[in-house]
Amino acid sequence: MTYCVGLLLDAGLVMVGDTRTNAGVDNIATFRKLQVFEARGERVIAVATAGNLAVTQAVVNHMLEGLPSADGDLRTLFTVGSMFELAQFAGEAVRTVRERDGEALKEDGGGFECTLLLGGQIGTRRLRLFMVYRAGNFLEATEDTPFLQIGEHKYGKPIIDRAIDFHTPLPQALKIALISMDSTIRSNLAVGLPVDAMVLPRDRLATSVNTRITEADGYFAHVRDAWSSALREAHRSIPDPPYGS
Template structure:
C-alpha cells in the first residue's frame, strides 16, 4: 500500500508520496513512487504511482521509451500538453493491461494501478490529473483542489477541513505533511522516507524537491506540533451537556 497526495493551488502544485512497499509484514521495501521529468524552462511533469509496483514500473518505463498517441510516437518528454501527458499515461496503462492482464487474472492478482500527473509545459496551463487503472482520468479544479491515491482515508479529513484553491504553497506543504503524518501513524503499510515536490505556477522548473527521512527536523516539528495542538484542542472542548 502507499499514500500519495497532490495539491492543485492558485500559486502552484504541492506533491508528496511515501516510499514503502510491502508484500506482508516481513517483506517491506523502499521504492520511490515519485517520478520527475523536467527540462528547465520547457517543462516540468511529475508522476506519482500507487498500486501494484510491477505494473507501475512497467508504465513508467513505457512512458520513457515511448508509446503511440494519436498516430505519433511520444514519450512523457515530447507530448505537447499536460492533457496529452495524461492521455499518454492512460495509453501506457492499457498497453500493460493487454500484455499482463490475462496472466494476472490467472494468478488471481488484481490489475491495480493509479497515477497522479501534474506539472506544466511551456505556453500551456499548469494542470493536475488522476489516471485510473482503466486508463481514463479526471482533472483537478479550483473546486476540487487535491487528489489522493493509495490509502487516503487517514489523511483526507485535514485536507477536507483546511484546504482551498486559495491556500498558499507554504500552508499547502504543512497540510500535506500533516496528512501524511496522520496516515503513517495509523497505517503500517505507509512509511518514511517521503518525497516532496513543490512547483510554482509558470516557473517551468521545480522550486523544491526533498527526501524527508526519520531525522528530518522540519517534519518532526510539524508532527509533534500537530499532536500537541490536537490534544490542546480536545481538552479545550466543552463536555457534552445533553438536555
C-alpha cells in the same frame, strides 16, 4: 500500499508521496512513488503511483521509453505537447500494460491495480493535475476540488478537506500535505517514510522544492510533535458533552 497527494493551487502545485511497499509483514521495502521529470524552462512533470509495483513501474517505463503514435513517431512524456495529452498518453500506457499482463495477473490470483497522479506544466500551457485510473480513463483537479489523492487516502483526507482551498499559499499547502502524510503514517502500517515532496510554482517551469524527507528530518519531526500537541489542546478546549450525569 502507499499514499500520495497532489494539490493544485492558484500559486502552483504541491505533490507528496511515501515510499513504502508491503508484500506481507516480513517483506517491506522502499521504492520511490513520486518521480519528478524536469526540463527547466520547458516542462516539469511529476508522476505519483499507487497499486501493483510491477504494473506501475511498467507504466512509467512506457511513458519514459515511449509508445508509437498512429504515424509511427515515438511519444514520451518529454515530447507530448500538453498535460491533457500526457493524461491521454498515460492512459494508453496503462492499457498497454493491462493488455500484456492483465490476464496473467488474473490467472495468478492477483489484480491489475494501478492509479497515477500526473501534475505539472508544459511550456506556456496551464498548470494541471490529473488522476489516471486502472482503466486508462482520468479526471482533473479543479478550483472547487483542488486536490487528488491515491492509495491509502482515508486517514489524510479529513485534514486536506478542512484546510486546503485553491488560494492556500504554497508553503502552507506543503505543511498541510505533510500533516496529512503523518496522520496516514500513524494510522496505517502500509505507509511510511521516507517521503518525497515537490513544489512547482505556477508558470515557473522549475521546481522550488524537490526533496526526500527521512526520519532524521528535523522539520518533519517538529510537524509531527506540533500537530499531536495541537490536537490534544484542541480537544481539551472543547467543553465536555452535556449528556448524562
